[in-house]
Amino acid sequence: MQLFSTFEHSVHIELAVATLEKKGxxxxxxxxVPVDNRLEKRKMFDTLHRSDGTSLIDIGAALGTACAVISASIGFKLSWGPIYWGLIGAAGGFIIGLIIRLVTELIIKKKKRLLKGFHSEIIVIIDCAESDGDMVENILFSHFALGVGKVI
Known part of the structure; x- marks a missing residue:
């Protein structure tokens, strides 16, 4: 039987290995196995094959619509007319919304992404008998393993 577990890089790995050696x-x-974390930054724009579920144009579309309606209404009194002013308002609102979304994604949410979650940096693979599987799993969890998987 093989047990796979992941740990953060800390002294708890050494303690777990020493305890396992004492138990036979x-x-x-x-x-x-140390795991190399991703060094390149996450991509901001989605592709056809990869999406992170975040839309950059949602606020821009809403603001574009609102600004188009308001500027078209005001455009009846202006010299270019409501159609041109509606298009100008739609483009301006969309650009403002896009800038707001880019600022929130690049500055505000970047800090939250860095603080959130654990990064698994070490994988420990243990080959043992099936009778020792529960004991090894308990030792790994008592030394703060992030997760343990068994293969029989």
Whole structure:
């Protein structure tokens, strides 16, 4: 049986490995792999094959519609007329909404993304007998493993 577990990079991994060795798991049956985290920044714009579920044009569309209605209403009194002023208002509102959304995504939500969640940096693979599986799993969880998976 093999057990796979993930840890944050800390002393708890060393303590877990030492405890497993004391309980009779040989050193050759324990394999520790450091995982390289992504160094490149996340992409802002979605592609056809990848989407993060965040829309950049939702606020722009709403503001564009609102500004188009207001500027078309005012355009009846102005020299270019309601159609031109409605188009100008729609473009201006869309650009303002797009700028608002870009600022919130790039500045405000970037800080939240950096603070949120755990980054799994170490994978520990343990090869043991099925009778030792529960004991090994309990040891890993008691040393703050983020997750444990079994393969029989």
């Amino acid at each position: 798991i040989p050193k050759e049956a324990i394999f520790v």
